[in-house]
Amino acid sequence: QDDSEYEGNSKPKRQTYDDPDPYKNLIEWLKDGKAEISKVQIEVQSEGHRTLRATQFIRQGEWVLFIPRTQYLSLEEVKKSCLINRKMIQINYKPNNIQTYFVNHLLQENRRKYSFWKPYIDVLPKDVSGFPTYFDAEQDALLKGSPTLFTVINQRKVFKEEYENLKEAVKEFQKYGYTYDDFIKFRILTISRSFTVQIGEKEQQQLLVPLADFINHDNNGFLKYGYSKDADGFFMQAVRNIQKGEELFYNYGQWSNKYFFMNYGFASLTNPMNQFDLDICLNKNDRLFNLKISLTKGNMCWGNRLVNETDHDTFRQSLATVRFTQISKLDDFLQLEEDVQNFKQFWPGWHTTIKTIELEKATFKALKGILVTELGNFASTIEDDERRLNDPQTPEFRKHIIMLTLREKQIIKKNIDICDLMLQVIDKSSEELKNLMKYYHYREITKYVNSQIIPLKLEQEGLA
Template sequence: MTWRTCMTETQRGSHGDEQGLEALYGWLERAGAHHPKLRVIRLPGGERGVFTLADVAQGEVVLRVPRECLLTTGLARSSEIGRLLESHLEAESDELYLAAFLLQEKQREGSFWRPYLETLPASVPHSLLFLEERELQLLQGSAVLEELEARREMLHTQHALLRAHIPGWASLTATEFLWACVVVSSRNFGVKLRGNPVRCLAPLADMLNHKTSPDVHWGLSEDEESFEMVALKALPAGQEIHDSYGAKSNHRFLLHYGFVLEDNEHDELVVHLGIPEGDPWSATKQRLLELSSPSERRRFQSRLPYGHESTQEMFSFLRIACAEAEELSRLSVTPGASGGQVEPLSIANEERVLAALGAACEARLSGFDTSLEEDERLLAEEPSSRSVRNCILMRREEKRLLHAYAERVRTGARLLRKPWPELEQLAAGGGTGGGPLDDYAREGVLKAVRNDPWNRLERAARQGHHFGSVALGPRSKSKGPGR
């Protein structure tokens, strides 16, 4: 196949005009699709949304797309371009197969998928991959730039391989390839077909916008012959209906979908942590943490709730990285070898953990060109474009999370200096004062105090137990509370 530029063709048919949408509706209905109460409407600002034409009952199927109209990874792999990718590149990426299939079908005269292709967006200007350098400069200090660079490198490699090894694709431009990749990345659904995970593009379903509390849930029908969206609640006529794109961080939303959420409860702190420089037990810690070298710094993406798996993983890593010899000897599990949670080892260890985490947060904050207050002001002044707003909002939300973690460090450090009986009284009274950091105060600080060897001996002595010649003299100042 000889490659022809497809951007003009894409732009001509992708503005979401009524003619293109009516062709999509007709194509779907001829194949047996069901969506009598849904229509796509252009929103202020040029975006599209899916709205109800009539009242919808809870549990009602609002959209049914037959298998014939689902563009699945299996279909893409079995196509002409799919076979070429497998034989020439031994490609594994599902998204690459789907993107290449889109590009192939855009070239194919009389493609079955033409009505769907004609309604895909002409361009994706809000994707990080297409932002201008002056816009990317607004993200200075943001961890998303690291992810963007990795994604750019991967896609550049894939594009070069396609041009070099797929017959007829030597003239494929980077813009065309990136367009297809962004379309697939932002619109595909993950379903299970005959028990196997499958990625697919579902026409019309992929036009719903995101909301954290969605109006519908989706998946394959029981007989797996169609993709269905079912109303989670009653919906009045004339309302936009929303899907959920999943519990994702703002990094993922901006990188793959081109938007950022305010107050995203699933947002993640990104920090790089490692063994302290010059640590005398670095070799042991390197082995326990499965690092390639004592100087390696591991990247963590952790949510604010202390009980979340990602947060537990970060704290477990730090407790080993900051441990002294006696603390290392008392480890029952290690996060590297078993994936197990390392509970607080001692008061002094937890203080070192908090100090390391606080330093990492301060280092991240110092990398930004603006303060949190400046970002708040810029957002209040209504940025000049959606892309500019996305960048400012992204860095503001990162700073908010960094400040929240810094407050956790300060609160934890204060509580660790309290005598353990006082902390126990606070716990018995229902917490340590309330607030969003209370989960760490209970599960981190209190366990550090309870697990501290000195406090264990003191509690045992008060309960009448004896430990031979062990003396319960004054506590070393390095051991924590009581001062």
């Protein structure tokens, strides 16, 4: 069955949706498909920035909207309904990413004048230049120093490979002349607009759901979604009462700004799940370098991450990794080997426990050194960023870059402050230490100092 079979110069028999207002077409098309969407309305804030609002009071537990199976795209459906996907399956070509199946379907339907999916495709955002994949050199420069820049560069490479591999493997893909730009545009739209729902006990399904994909993210989102077997469709449900006129949000997930930025093109200052990624590496001049490298089976660097809260495994793991790089006494190293005898694989962040106060001091100094260098690598300072964020002239997409890198810098700064505090604490006598602790803001550090540093110090001073 060839793709051209779908086309033809005459209009298909079924209803067409050709109001100049694409949102009207979408609504009509959904209603004709028996979607239940009367409790919501679309608000266009600006081109490409739409949101949904409640048209009436919605009680907790009620469905906010319902989209039947016929009006959304599922992975299973697009595997069947798209020619290129069928070819891919026929020749047993596995795409690098399953989202490619959706992309191919959207590319196909986008070409068809009378596609059933036209009302949906017509309201997909036209401009995706706010996504980092599309940044130019000037925009990339704003990400300088941020670990997110590496992820962006890598994502571009991955997308390019996906496109080239597909072009190479499926000749129909070439035949239709789909450009790389078309491909990544739909790739990005698929990432940023898909829902994963539980279909059966174990089965999950990825969906593109018209209208539901107009709902924006908020940490305090108050909707949940799912698939109803009885109604055979996708629903959004109110987790709490919703007032008439209220803007609707759901929580896209507990992700970091970096994740949101890469997949959705936005970042937020209030995201509690932020992170700063950093590599911690062995130093080649380390006199125990050979011993360490044999223990780590050739690993020299470890990807670590720091979050805003230091009462978190990531802080302990980063610290332990730095501690491993800082061990300089053979005795300490041998003790470490004993510590890990029971583990098949040694991982510094898990296995390098506290040895001596001296080592702790070196560790906090080294971690601080790494963080100060990282902070210095950014293109702008925290103060620059705060000023630009408050400047009404700053374009919206740029604000997201600023928020992303600002939060990364704030995390670094907080962790530097903690290193400073720890260094101070370590240098105090135990009496002073107790006094100082009264003024501690960081509950977790107090806990850490209490449980780890004080006993060590008391022991060192013969007081234990």
